[in-house]
Amino acid sequence: MIAFHSPQTLEDASALLAAEPSARPLSGGTDLLVQMRSGRVEPAAIVDLKQIPSMRGIRAHDGGFAIGAATPCTALLDDAALCAAWPGVVEAANLIGSVQVRNRATMAGNLCNASPAADSVPALIAADARALVVGPAGEREVPIADIPAAPGKTNLAQGEFVAEIRLPAKSASGGDAYLRSIPRTEMDIAVVGAGVSLVLDSSGTCTAARVALGAVAPTALLVEEAGAALVGTGLDDAALDRMADAVRAACNPINDKRGTVEYRTAMAAILAKRATRIAQSRAGANS
Amino acid sequence: MSKIAVTATINGDEQEFLCEPGESLLDALRMRLNLTGSKEGCGSGDCGACTVMMDGRMVCSCLVLAPEAEGKRIETIEGVAEGSVLHPIQRKFLEMGGLQCGFCTPGFIVAAKALLERDPDPSETEIRYWLAGNLCRCTGYDKIIRAVQEAAAEMRQERVVS
Amino acid sequence: MTEHNPLSQFRVVGTRPVRPDGIDKVTGKAIYGPDHVAPGMIHGAILRSPHPHARIRSIDTSKALALPGVKAAVTGQDLPHLPGKSVSLGEGEADLANLSCNCLARDKALYEGHAVAAVAATSASIAREALKLITVDYEVLPHVIDLEDAARDDAPILHPDLRTQGAEEPSDKPTNIAFTFALKQGDAAKALDGAAAVASGRFAMPPVHQGYIEPHACVASWNADGQGQVWCSSQGPFMVRAVTAGVLDIPVSDVRVTPLEIGGGFGGKTTIYLEPVAMLLSRKAGRPVRLAMSREDVFRASGPAPGLVVDIRIGADAEGNLVGIEADMLYDAGAFPGGGTMLGPLVLSNMYRYPAVDIRTRDAVSNKPSVAAYRAPAAPQITFAIESCIDDIAAQLGMDPIAFRLKNALRPGDTSAMGMECGEIGFVECLDSANAQDHLKAPLGDNEGRGIAAGYWINIGGASSASVSLAEDGSVAVVTGNPDIGGSRASMAIMASERLGVPYEKVRPIIGDTATIGYSVVTGGSRTTFAVGRAVVQACDTIIADMKKRAANVWQVAEDDVEWRNGAVHCTAKGNDNAPMTITEMAENANTTGGPIAAEVSINPHDSLPAYGVHICDVAVDPETGHVSIKRYTVVQDVGRAIHPDYVEGQMQGGAVQGIGWALNEAYIYNSKGCLDNPGFLDYRMPVASDLPMIDTVIVEKPNPAHPYGVKGVGEVPIVPPLAAIGNAVKAATGKRIRELPMSPDRVFAAINGGK
């Protein structure tokens, strides 16, 4: 029989997780419960993180934001400052599942479930977000892209968990966007996802760009060459074509029930271009 | 076997029940509390037939562990009507043929009520996206969407009058 | 938009009252299959094969039985062996050995998810634990999933005893081809070779699931004296009774089946999976046992609709007259024989006039779940091919697609290639009505296209019983044996109210159990409002005749001098001023005029009429991503008469949307191990609300003379046209003819970018 714990502090949570090798943190449960039901995971203990006060809610941090790891995706929509600064991240998190699912699901759970198709992850990587990891050995801040190790596996050590997602201060003339390809309009896992974050100068020239992809490799990818193809350009069609070439070159997808290699590769390029245009217009609107 | 005692406010009444730690809130509602109005169409968050309100937000009760309900306010389809008086959404579903087999209906009604409580005048597109987590295989959604639109109109009217 | 112009000759028929079972269903009180609880009930669980094809060497349940709380365990060896036996289901026979083997495998598991053993325990979680303690010794066998592979001579054989039924030259070689049928009239090849316009190709589509939201579930109780009870949702309690008794080899009257509310069936609940197993467990445990499928079980082990591969060629002369059709169909039966059978040819021949026909159909078994009926079984698949070709021919000839169809449509007086004598069918009326729709004139944007397609479905009648009894106050109880899937209680109440002249609210329609009402075949085949409705009306007529007789007695006049009008008996004898007696008065005085007023009628009509529909669909195709979105959709259908238009429209809309899902995204996807890769709603992609526009309906009413109010069947035909309507719209938008389903974004993308 499973043990159910709801610790009130980070330390207790970490101790409970460290004590039982098969123990699992529980945030929204929208992955964990499905996996438990299908028998894919059989934890001896569940450690519910939602009763830890510091893990819920959004606060200002270093000019940016610290989002408690147990904050459900729909709660992000209620934070006007966050929505204004990082609309792409908020949208990505609010593409997950349905309203019912998003009222529970968290970005930290999305990240730590380590699915290559997780929607919020490419957006967070593009935004250069970090995770605050807490564990028996104390705290550390880790770039988002370094958390997933392989499908279903993270680089977290026993007893470690994500306590916060930290988004940097947004550049005054920056913008971000995330798009995904799904067969339906809702309730689908991404066939491909693309997150883009840009900074423009007053002339509209791109001074910084990060392009990240989901579902085209075992983990979400930051495609540095794609970002580099945009930097220094006015985001003309030729620059976007070069960016798209870099995206295609970075894709290493599989054929599976959700899409073919050809389709995924082609869509990654198309979505990255479309997301770039949205990010551009957001950056432009901000500058 | 060590069961967990959970106390929650269910449809306005404080209720106590014993559950297994890994049991879903849906199973607890259905099996322990005899509230079989919430349905299990999938048990994996995909169909919305198990939709309930938890502290004012709609969730799939199949994706909530029963022990997580401790201290929470849960509202189910059984609590939507006030006594014998149907909620306008329930009435419109009946008047407009918004159900065929009716298996998805409890989930749709709870979800639609949550929508109209936040947004009294949603567009058709907003209604469709809000309800995208609720599957109906019988109706093609047309009459469900219309029933929600009509209920919204009636509830706005009531608000103006009262 | 909904269009329905009822003839106002009726008081209640054609109106839209609230359904009698409505409040229970909007307040969560209605009891569905998974909701029933019996006193002392325990919980069963089923162990399913992880292999698509494996011999079962042995099963050891002893460790499971030793787990505290476990009360019983069963395997296929506990079911009687019934080779060659069959059971009558009213509309045809079913092979009991196969049904039994599908409930619990005997010596082979034939698909991943095939039930191999079951346990019952004091809690569901103990039952699940117990499954892990059962050891099955499997000898894994080569499997075959792909339909065309299954039909090959060198395919792994599922049933060593299987020989092709209907083969011209019987062979004694084991095969996976279960059935074949061919029909030749005239010289189709020659006609097509000389045709002015020909469309041809290979169309292919994988199995799809009915997708009802309520998983299968039942509770069974079987006592030591042999008497058993089953509570479950199904499309027919008498079917459940027949098959359960048949599989257990016990007298039919020892099984009493109480129908619970049904959460969707679409044909998928015209067979059973759990009930005999629950009965066996109950007998062993001495307690009522509940068995329920999970959603994964539903996808893995309950009937999908068959996939189809068809090579087809249709042609017309320069004037637009069809000259012939050739088709070679291969339907997927799944693990056991019984897939498309005769229905493919029937559908193929019952839409248009073909001077020459050369068609063959075959069924092949494969290591997939045994197929079950799905709304107009076999019709959507073959109609996708027919209506795609018809559209292409019209385009080649430069003819309007509706005009071309009108020119060739079957009409009353025609006899189809398969010998259907067309009575008052409404195909032409549907085409005319479609032609008049504003929808056809609406402008289209960039990358948008419009498609139309027609569909046919046979509709059936069949054994039906109904009883009508007057309560002491003149209120009316109507009992039938047919589960209400989508508002049929309301239709029964409307017809009884209309006939008896009592208010709708005074009629209480009830679905009886198998011990309270005469035999009825399943709710299916679009038959209920037609056939069961006719039984209800006849039962009303019987009590009306009885009341007239009683009034004649009271008034001391001849029966001919009594007339029934507006819910009352009237005396028409000359010079007689007897005041009319209302049905309420007749009921109040029943005990002084001859006792209770009630009648039960059982009938077996076979003069139903087929249904035709025409769908118009606008799509937008994203040329970069291949996404198809439905912009506008209109369903035109001849229903004979709409008894309750809301539920008629609901059938039209629901069927169309199931067809849209089939066209765009739904499919059974298998991995290389022969296991289903998408056994859940997240990856088996049925349409969600945001995928769709409103579905406009146009009800055409060309009454059926064989029904007192003109009813034809409604439920099935709306799923038939959408596949081709969307395919034709995608072609209009992109110039590409897609012949494989589903038309998912990657496939459309490939078509756009692949030339062809």
Ligand SMILES: Cc1cc2nc3c(=O)[nH]c(=O)nc-3n(C[C@H](O)[C@H](O)[C@H](O)COP(=O)(O)OP(=O)(O)OC[C@H]3O[C@@H](n4cnc5c(N)ncnc54)[C@H](O)[C@@H]3O)c2cc1C
């Ligand atoms: C119907 C449905 C639709 C879905 N659609 C989408 C979709 O469109 N896009 C998408 O990306 N995902 C989708 N998902 C998956 C899921 O909802 C998301 O991945 C979600 O973000 C997971 O968050 P959670 O809080 O529910 O995670 P949980 O289920 O609580 O946890 C997920 C995993 O992470 C671990 N974990 C949780 N919190 C932490 C933490 N703070 N630190 C370390 N480990 C932790 C858990 O132990 C578990 O292994 C869908 C799921 C469902 C049921």
Ligand code: FES
């Ligand atoms: S049962 Fe919970 S979403 Fe389907």
Ligand code: FES
């Ligand atoms: S009414 Fe049957 S699933 Fe919605």
